[in-house]
Amino acid sequence: MNQGRLRRSIAPQALARFKKRVRELTPRTGGRSLAQIALALSRYLIGWRGYFGFCETPGILRGLDKWVRRRLRAIVWKQWKYGRHRFAELRRLGIGKDLAAQTAGSPHGPWRISISPALATAFPNAFFKRLGLASVYVKPVE
Template sequence: MAARCSKARSAKSHPRTCLRALRIFNGALKRYLTGWRGYFGFCETPSVLQRLDEWVRRRTRCFFWKQWRRGSTRLRELLARGVDRNLAVQTAGSPHNAWRLSNSPALQRALTNRLLRSLGLPTLNI
């Protein structure tokens, strides 16, 4: 129940169609996730926190994909982040939606967990 409420709240403060800069990580989402981790951090089911953490990272990758908008921009960003050219071309030209592509190998290589942490996205794992 609490994880469902957290996803709903996180989705409100972090809409995938919102094209603002990454100030969102320093704002409401970061405060909310940090507080949520502090409150539920010592739960007896750490797998719930792990799944929620995976969902937040996937949602963040979806946010980036939507922000890049056009295929040429997506290709340029993927190549700049070290994705193989063939995989980048295939992913940038894909007809699939942003949520499905946010779990693709290309986006996971381009937007690693380390990069997301460096941008200020807190982790829920303790």
């Protein structure tokens, strides 16, 4: 497609600033619901997409979307706090008993667990879309 010519990309400094700002908007503690966090975060993501959405490296934008969703899953895991509550919530969201027990009893931290199959199934991308979370990546119209 773009062979033989340069492609517009996002500077590494801008990506670092983006991640720093998202971390500020999504503290893992603070007593805010996921819906409140998603609303505040969406405003920033829409503005950022308006400025950087012209880039010709969609893989970077899709990667940022994945990173944001993983961060939100880690927040949920942190909010659930204890193994029993985590197990009960995973079961309530339709996760099988064995997978819920294995995930809830895991010694790993929230960031590591946020990429687990249990949380990916409990909180699919469509869940975040219903929550109102904006995407950084918008598929170009051809």
